[in-house]
Amino acid sequence: MQPKQKKFFIQTFGCQMNVYDGWRIAAMLTHHGLEQTENISDADIIILNTCAVRAKATDKVFSALGRIRRAKKPSALFGIVGCVAREAGASAFRRIPDLNFVLGPQSYHKLPQILENPDARLLNIDLGGLEKFDELPQMEKSPRVAYIPIQEGCNHVCTYCIVPYTRGRELSRPFADCIRDTIHAAKTGAIEICFLGQNVNGYKYTDENGTVFRLSDLIRETAKIPEIMRIRFTSSYPTEMTDDLIDMFATEPKLLPFLNMPIQSGSQSVLTRMNRPYSLELYTDIIRKLRIARPDIQISSDFIVGFPGETDDDFDQTMKIAQQIKYINSYSFKYSPRPHTAAALMPDQIPENIKAERLAKLDALLNEIQREFNIGCIGKTLQCLLEGPDKTGRHLVYRTPFMQQCIVAFRENAPELTDLEITDANKASLRGKFLTDN
Numbered sequence: 001m002q003p004k005q006k007k008f009f010i011q012t013f014g015c016q017m018n019v020y021d022g023w024r025i026a027a028m029l030t031h032h033g034l035e036q037t038e039n040i041s042d043a044d045i046i047i048l049n050t051c052a053v054r055a056k057a058t059d060k061v062f063s064a065l066g067r068i069r070r071a072k073k074p075s076a077l078f079g080i081v082g083c084v085a086r087e088a089g090a091s092a093f094r095r096i097p098d099l100n101f102v103l104g105p106q107s108y109h110k111l112p113q114i115l116e117n118p119d120a121r122l123l124n125i126d127l128g129g130l131e132k133f134d135e136l137p138q139m140e141k142s143p144r145v146a147y148i149p150i151q152e153g154c155n156h157v158c159t160y161c162i163v164p165y166t167r168g169r170e171l172s173r174p175f176a177d178c179i180r181d182t183i184h185a186a187k188t189g190a191i192e193i194c195f196l197g198q199n200v201n202g203y204k205y206t207d208e209n210g211t212v213f214r215l216s217d218l219i220r221e222t223a224k225i226p227e228i229m230r231i232r233f234t235s236s237y238p239t240e241m242t243d244d245l246i247d248m249f250a251t252e253p254k255l256l257p258f259l260n261m262p263i264q265s266g267s268q269s270v271l272t273r274m275n276r277p278y279s280l281e282l283y284t285d286i287i288r289k290l291r292i293a294r295p296d297i298q299i300s301s302d303f304i305v306g307f308p309g310e311t312d313d314d315f316d317q318t319m320k321i322a323q324q325i326k327y328i329n330s331y332s333f334k335y336s337p338r339p340h341t342a343a344a345l346m347p348d349q350i351p352e353n354i355k356a357e358r359l360a361k362l363d364a365l366l367n368e369i370q371r372e373f374n375i376g377c378i379g380k381t382l383q384c385l386l387e388g389p390d391k392t393g394r395h396l397v398y399r400t401p402f403m404q405q406c407i408v409a410f411r412e413n414a415p416e417l418t419d420l421e422i423t424d425a426n427k428a429s430l431r432g433k434f435l436t437d438n
């Protein structure tokens with residue numbers, strides 16, 4: 001009798017880089033002959049792919065582990081990979097004594113070792129660099145939007161951020177490897193490429209001949225691939241927005257008119273304490289140049305409210321800059337003290353109720369700006385990329401060049417990339433229709 005095929009369950013939390021890591025882990029285990037299941041009680045190995053950026057995200061992981069422990073088959077292996085694994089290290093085994101593996105964001109390719117040696121505990125939170133990218137098997141089929149990691153880690157060391165600790169120093173992948181993965185994605189179904197990195201616009205690779213490659217070179221090469229119709233990248237650090245990259249928005253029509261470039265705070269003194277030492281003049285000047293290069297460009301940002309020492313006046317300046325730049329698709333967070341960060345030790349930590357008040361105010365403003373932008377799209381025709389049917393199956397969801405959702409009536413054999421006329425809008429999404437009847 002054939003031995004029964006083993007099954008794995010994976011749940012991913014957090015940023016796009018984690019989502020990508022989750023796909024690679026699933027592809028790796030499938031390559032090892034395992035089958036994916038959505039059912040924990042059916043799984044032989046259970047993986048939580050984790051995020052540590054805020055304390056809440058870490059807490060979520062440990063409460064999920066408690067639930068999994070009760071729901072899983074007694075023989076099933078379970079563990080964590082990603083940023084919480086790196087944050088917690090061996091202490092995760094103390095918190096959950098029967099945990100089988102703890103693997104950091106740069107060592108999850110070692111996961112199959114636990115299958116060969118299930119009685120051992122597997123701990124690896126080394127910052128091994130980019131080795132995982134070489135060890136993982138290629139994905140057979142690409143999703144329509146292919147995420148290509150080009151850089152990992154971060155040298156900026158913002159004082160609130162655990163990422164430089166969990167993902168390590170900044171490393172850029174070889175240019176040839178990035179292009180190889182991009183071409184592979186294009187040949188196996190990708191229409192849109194999104195280059196990924198914690199500090200993606202800091203991408204810099206010097207080859208053996210001393211030639212330096214930047215993100216602008218990757219964009220230029222990728223735009224030559226006929227199957228690829230849309231290009232974007234995330235997440236950008238303001239001062240790495242060099243002129244060669246800004247020029248791409250003027251010269252490469254495939255580069256979408258949308259840029260994620262977090263400002264975090266509108267107060268100069270908070271930015272300094274965050275160790276984000278750019279001036280607000282410099283930041284707004286970059287945006288001015290971007291708008292000259294591509295007049296319809298839209299910017300998205302992340303914001304942190306309630307950073308240690310943030311006064312009412314500091315917060316008002318954040319509200320002011322949000323209104324001035326008119327950020328769309330943005331996220332705001334209450335400051336959360338994290339281990340291994342300098343800000344956690346700063347004086348004047350802000351009480352929770354004030355953080356919550358400021359967050360509600362900023363969220364209301366960001367929602368209103370988004371709603372205005374969405375309503376301003378009514379009557380326009382936008383080229384949109386198909387995501388798939390909605391939950392009801394009666395509609396299709398498309399993505400506009402500005403990453404808004406656009407919902408249209410379901411149609412068989414709908415085009416993957418098509419012009420849609422925008423007919424209605426609210427703060428969350430757009431409604432549209434096809435320009436032709438079939």
Ligand code: 5AD
Nearest residue numbers: 053160161262302303333334335336
């Ligand atoms: N507290 C709150 N938000 C944080 N972020 C990063 N670290 C923290 C923290 N300690 C936010 C930043 C970043 C996004 C990914 O998460 O806004 O851009």
Ligand code: SF4
Nearest residue numbers: 154156157158161163
């Ligand atoms: Fe964290 Fe700052 Fe680096 Fe972004 S730029 S990953 S917020 S340290």
